[in-house]
Amino acid sequence: MPDLTLPTEAKAVSFAAYGEADELRFTDMAVPQPGPGQVLLRVAAAAVNAFDWKLRRGFLQGAFPVTFPHVPGLESAGTVVATGPGADSWRIGDEVFGMTLAAYAEYAVAEAATLAARPADLPVTTAAGLPVAADTAVRALQPLDLKPGEILLIHGAAGAVGTLAVQFAVADGVRVIGTAGERDQEALRELGATPVRYGDGVIDRVRAAAAGDPVAAVLHTSGNGVLADSVALVGGPGRVITIAAAEEAGPLGVAFTGGGTTETAVAGLTRALALHAAGTLSAPVRTTLPLADASTAQRLSEQGGGRGKIVLLP
Numbered sequence: 001m002p003d004l005t006l007p008t009e010a011k012a013v014s015f016a017a018y019g020e021a022d023e024l025r026f027t028d029m030a031v032p033q034p035g036p037g038q039v040l041l042r043v044a045a046a047a048v049n050a051f052d053w054k055l056r057r058g059f060l061q062g063a064f065p066v067t068f069p070h071v072p073g074l075e076s077a078g079t080v081v082a083t084g085p086g087a088d089s090w091r092i093g094d095e096v097f098g099m100t101l102a103a104y105a106e107y108a109v110a111e112a113a114t115l116a117a118r119p120a121d122l123p124v125t126t127a128a129g130l131p132v133a134a135d136t137a138v139r140a141l142q143p144l145d146l147k148p149g150e151i152l153l154i155h156g157a158a159g160a161v162g163t164l165a166v167q168f169a170v171a172d173g174v175r176v177i178g179t180a181g182e183r184d185q186e187a188l189r190e191l192g193a194t195p196v197r198y199g200d201g202v203i204d205r206v207r208a209a210a211a212g213d214p215v216a217a218v219l220h221t222s223g224n225g226v227l228a229d230s231v232a233l234v235g236g237p238g239r240v241i242t243i244a245a246a247e248e249a250g251p252l253g254v255a256f257t258g259g260g261t262t263e264t265a266v267a268g269l270t271r272a273l274a275l276h277a278a279g280t281l282s283a284p285v286r287t288t289l290p291l292a293d294a295s296t297a298q299r300l301s302e303q304g305g306g307r308g309k310i311v312l313l314p
């Protein structure tokens with residue numbers, strides 16, 4: 001039965017051709033209906049990912065073909081306003097966050113099984129930016145199989161994924177050396193990592209930071225041309241993984257992880273919520289913008305150079 005209290009149309013951001021950020025349009029679109037196992041959310045906050053502008057530019061056409069008009073957005077926090085068949089784990093009015101389909105919208109659908117309840121003291125802006133980074137951090141760390149006391153090098157440790165990966169690894173007793181720009185050195189120290197500047201000579205600085213102890217594994221989230229030296233540093237590709245350099249990884253035998261499962265999505269949110277409950281979660285929000293300014297938000301994401309998630313507010 002359609003819920004007659006919900007609008008049939010609402011604001012959403014979409015693009016109808018690959019190109020620059022000005023392809024993004026803020027218009028009325030049909031409110032999606034939740035299918036089996038899905039819920040409909042009234043979106044309170046939707047976070048921006050680099051994936052969003054890479055998709056809009058057409059860089060990901062092979063792996064992620066889209067149908068135009070396409071509404072971007074992978075993650076949100078919001079209120080459950082309708083449930084599809086079998087999605088009985090949530091009730092109307094529940095405050096949730098998680099992976100979301102077409103999240104740049106006032107209303108968006110999510111798989112019920114991938115959502116988590118949002119604690120009242122976790123702001124919607126913070127919650128909206130956790131799902132992708134937490135899922136990615138979990139599925140990149142799992143195959144590295146780190147033991148307490150081992151040293152993990154994280155390239156791009158101050159980014160959204162890196163920031164959570166540092167915290168998850170540190171919580172497991174792993175010694176983390178993280179690369180970041182000058183601006184983020186202190187932030188990494190506060191997370192419990194040993195910071196090192198990225199750029200020329202980075203591997204020498206990592207060796208110095210390890211002070212003679214072996215670097216057991218590498219998680220690469222950012223930076224070109226560092227995978228070969230990372231493999232040499234660890235002594236082989238088996239415990240090196242990238243989320244961002246699939247082409248560079250292939251010939252080196254380095255693993256690339258590109259997509260999660262319900263299990264990794266839930267595990268990521270569970271880990272983030274545990275840190276939040278302990279009062280130690282750090283998940284910075286760089287800025288918030290109205291949903292109507294999604295083109296500005298994607299330009300900021302594409303330019304880089306700021307720490308924390310960019311979050312859209314419908």
Ligand SMILES: NC(=O)c1ccc[n+]([C@@H]2O[C@H](COP(=O)([O-])OP(=O)(O)OC[C@H]3O[C@@H](n4cnc5c(N)ncnc54)[C@H](OP(=O)(O)O)[C@@H]3O)[C@@H](O)[C@H]2O)c1
Pocket residue numbers: 049050051132133136155156157158159160161162179180181182198199221222223224242243244257258259304305306307308
């Ligand atoms: N495969 C997957 O499943 C998956 C999932 C999520 C994200 N990703 C990809 O992973 C990458 C990181 O995502 P994110 O959300 O963490 O991005 P983010 O928040 O924008 O962080 C990127 C970080 O990389 C840093 N950086 C820039 N140049 C670097 C260098 N040469 N060496 C080391 N770090 C450097 C940036 O520092 P500055 O601010 O100083 O520039 C920034 O802190 C993106 O390319 C994204 O598309 C992939």
